[in-house]
Amino acid sequence: MQAETDFSERRAGLFVSLQEARANAFLVTALPNVRYLTGFTGSNGMLLLTADRALLFTDPRYQAQAPRESDCEVRIAKGPLLKDLGSWVKRLHVKSLAFERNRISFDEYRQAQEALPKIRLKPVSGAVERLRMMKSATEIATIKASVQLNSAALEQALRQFKPSMTEVDLAAEIEYRMRRLGADGTAFETIVASGERTAFPHAHPSDHPIQQDNLLLVDMGARVAGYCSDMTRTHAVGKLNPKARRMYRAVLESQLAAIDAVKPGASCATVDRAARSVLRGYGMDKLFIHSTGHGLGLEIHEGPRVGRKDRTKLEPGMAITIEPGVYLEGVGGIRIEDTVVVTEHGCEILTPTGKELVVL
Ligand code: ZN
Numbered sequence: 001m002q003a004e005t006d007f008s009e010r011r012a013g014l015f016v017s018l019q020e021a022r023a024n025a026f027l028v029t030a031l032p033n034v035r036y037l038t039g040f041t042g043s044n045g046m047l048l049l050t051a052d053r054a055l056l057f058t059d060p061r062y063q064a065q066a067p068r069e070s071d072c073e074v075r076i077a078k079g080p081l082l083k084d085l086g087s088w089v090k091r092l093h094v095k096s097l098a099f100e101r102n103r104i105s106f107d108e109y110r111q112a113q114e115a116l117p118k119i120r121l122k123p124v125s126g127a128v129e130r131l132r133m134m135k136s137a138t139e140i141a142t143i144k145a146s147v148q149l150n151s152a153a154l155e156q157a158l159r160q161f162k163p164s165m166t167e168v169d170l171a172a173e174i175e176y177r178m179r180r181l182g183a184d185g186t187a188f189e190t191i192v193a194s195g196e197r198t199a200f201p202h203a204h205p206s207d208h209p210i211q212q213d214n215l216l217l218v219d220m221g222a223r224v225a226g227y228c229s230d231m232t233r234t235h236a237v238g239k240l241n242p243k244a245r246r247m248y249r250a251v252l253e254s255q256l257a258a259i260d261a262v263k264p265g266a267s268c269a270t271v272d273r274a275a276r277s278v279l280r281g282y283g284m285d286k287l288f289i290h291s292t293g294h295g296l297g298l299e300i301h302e303g304p305r306v307g308r309k310d311r312t313k314l315e316p317g318m319a320i321t322i323e324p325g326v327y328l329e330g331v332g333g334i335r336i337e338d339t340v341v342v343t344e345h346g347c348e349i350l351t352p353t354g355k356e357l358v359v360l
Pocket residue numbers: 219220230231232337
């Protein structure tokens with residue numbers, strides 16, 4: 001997959017931010033951003049980018065791996081990466097260095113100040129993340145593969161389902177299936193909640209048995225070649241009461257309306273509003289306590305945020321989730337989530353799993 005990617009082209013996209021920051025080099029410290037710009041998948045790495053050099057700093061564990069994955073000049077540091085980096089900053093006559101203010105801890109900032117004396121540090125926010133919002137054809141193909149694997153894992157796991165199985169058992173079954181199907185792992189901790197516990201949007205699976213005549217909510221994501229998928233389905237185990245059924249209908253209608261609103265030029269807030277106004281019609285908008293969706297890619301939560309206040313205009317190539325939900329304590333919660341990609345005229349729903357209420 002990575003052989004097709006032109007990392008130097010991605011790095012070139014950062015030069016605008018460099019100019020805006022009036023800096024002559026960029027220090028990239030967030031690992032997903034390092035991966036995006038270099039191809040390097042290790043757990044310790046920093047990228048130093050100047051107008052004509054791209055230096056990847058890592059430690060001896062990645063001596064063999066880094067040059068294989070990345071087209072950058074690889075520097076193996078024996079000690080702290082920032083120390084080595086500091087000597088290169090000097091050697092390359094860098095006077096001012098942009099850094100990722102939203103991705104660095106206070107400690108790391110202090111270490112950078114120490115390792116880079118006399119260098120002007122210029123805080124820049126979200127520069128690489130902005131580039132990452134627009135996915136290339138290769139990235140979309142990888143997200144699609146991740147989404148398809150995720151759906152296949154749910155289908156296989158549900159074949160093993162029987163009432164009285166615990167939430168943890170079902171979560172384990174799902175994650176096992178993901179691995180067997182070729183995922184790198186999960187994109188986030190699998191959520192399996194049943195009965196009244198579905199009213200907690202981010203419930204951890206418990207040893208609670210999944211009982212007959214109850215709701216069952218599963219929110220799951222795989223990671224394939226680094227890229228995340230994200231899907232939520234709410235099922236009926238046996239019979240549901242009319243209230244829960246009405247909630248399901250409302251959420252499904254709301255989700256379809258939001259997907260309908262996804263098109264180039266539409267703002268994220270418009271999509272969010274489309275989901276909310278359907279729920280308002282059911283008197284359930286107050287039960288919708290999170291945003292409608294989020295971008296995803298190398299990380300499970302990326303820009304844009306599909307929320308009430310986000311004015312970001314959708315553009316072809318953005319991959320986002322659409323996931324309205326309603327939560328009523330003492331009754332339960334319903335959420336339906338798909339991953340979609342913005343296209344020239346609207347969007348493509350990547351998630352192949354059906355959305356009509358499934359009775360297990
Ligand atoms: Zn999810």
